[in-house]
Amino acid sequence: MALSLFKTAEITPPADIEAASLRSDRFRLEREVDWQRLDAIVTALEKNAPRRISDDDLLELPVLYRKTASSLAVARETSLDAATLSYLEALVRRAWFQIYGPRIGLFGWLRRFFNGGWSQAVREIWLDICIAFAVMLAGLLVGWILVGRDESWFYSLVPGGMAQGRVPGADPEILRETIATEQSAEGLGVFAASLFSNNTGVSILAFALGFAFGIPTLLLLVYNMALLGAMLWVFADAGLGWEFGAWLSVHGTTEIGAILLAGAAGLHVGRTMAFPGDRSILAAMQSAGVRAAQVMVGCTIMLIVAGLLEGYARQLVGGTGSRYAIGIAMLVFWIGYFTLVRKPRERET
Incomplete structure (x- = not known):
């Protein structure tokens, strides 16, 4: 009985890891286009190059920010992989600063x-x-x-x-x-x-x-x-x-x-x-x-x-x-x- 439990414990973790990996990949694939689009807009703003941003992207910036923030909340609740969490946290933080951050210089x-x-x-x-x-x-x-x-x-x-x-x-x-x-x-x-x-x-x-x-x-x-x-x-x-x-x-x-x-x-x-x-x-x-x-x-x-x-x-x-x-x-x-x-x-x- 003890041997049977031990063998089950050895088999279950890899299966759980594989399932979590598939779930994380599916989550990323469904939303990655919006993340990349938001990342490109924020990068252009950080480089002080707003001319590179199309009018459509600029109008969509607040919407993309809210979608990405929602993705971050879901990622935290479902305990997705650390790389996805880290990427989303950095992206949301950068986008927040560009949208709501101070616009005043020295x-x-x-x-x-x-x-x-x-x-x-x-x-x-x-x-x-x-x-x-x-x-x-x-x-x-x-x-x-x-x-x-x-x-x-x-x-x-x-x-x-x-x-x-x-x-x-x-x-x-x-x-x-x-x-x-x-x-x-x-x-x-x-x-x-x-x-x-x-x-x-x-x-x-x-x-x-x-x-x-x-x-x-x-x-x-x-x-x-x-x-x-x-x-x-x-x-x-x-x-x-x-x-x-x-x-x-x-x-x-x-x-x-x-x-x-x-x-x-x-x-x-x-x-x-x-x-x-x-x-x-x-x-x-x-x-x-x-x-x-x-x-x-x-x-x-x-x-x-x-x-x-x-x-x-x-x-x-x-x-x-x-x-x-x-x-x-x-x-x-x-x-x-x-x-x-x-x-x-x-x-x-």
């Missing part, structure tokens, strides 16, 4: 991004921007108050390499020299590049930490602004608060704005994770991630502008009024862009 994407895409993404996270702004303002006040009450806090908040002689009790003339202009622009390109690298790192970190429900992002924003508050107290105590504000405003309205948006983007992702609402966490994260990514692309652009302002304009423009004029002009520009530039309505088809 310059088109940039035009859409600057023509309302970026500003809309920023407006959509307005609540997170308000939270981040309040936290940053609180951090500025904390740094000012702590150093005002105990100057030793300055050395805890401000790294020694960043202070560069700008410490509590420093001579006002020494402090004034640290915010003076340069004689020429020679070497400022390297300086601007280093500043851009540093500020970009802070912004990326503020965004990345948002995935921990936004809490580390808020702490980072508080610390960075506490550092600024401590430095501002030093200059104000020396009677140079107005001059320091002018020196800072040249690039600060753009740089701090970029850090604010980056922190808000990270907070938006973290807040969405914590409170997804009626949606699943993955669905909520997907929409929040796309929105936050758009904001971060814009933050990079802002940081490039801030690096140029910090590396050139701030070092070459010496008048307090001129510096404030640059800083205020940039602030008005960014606020105007984010509030006034609206994304054009999509044309209905």
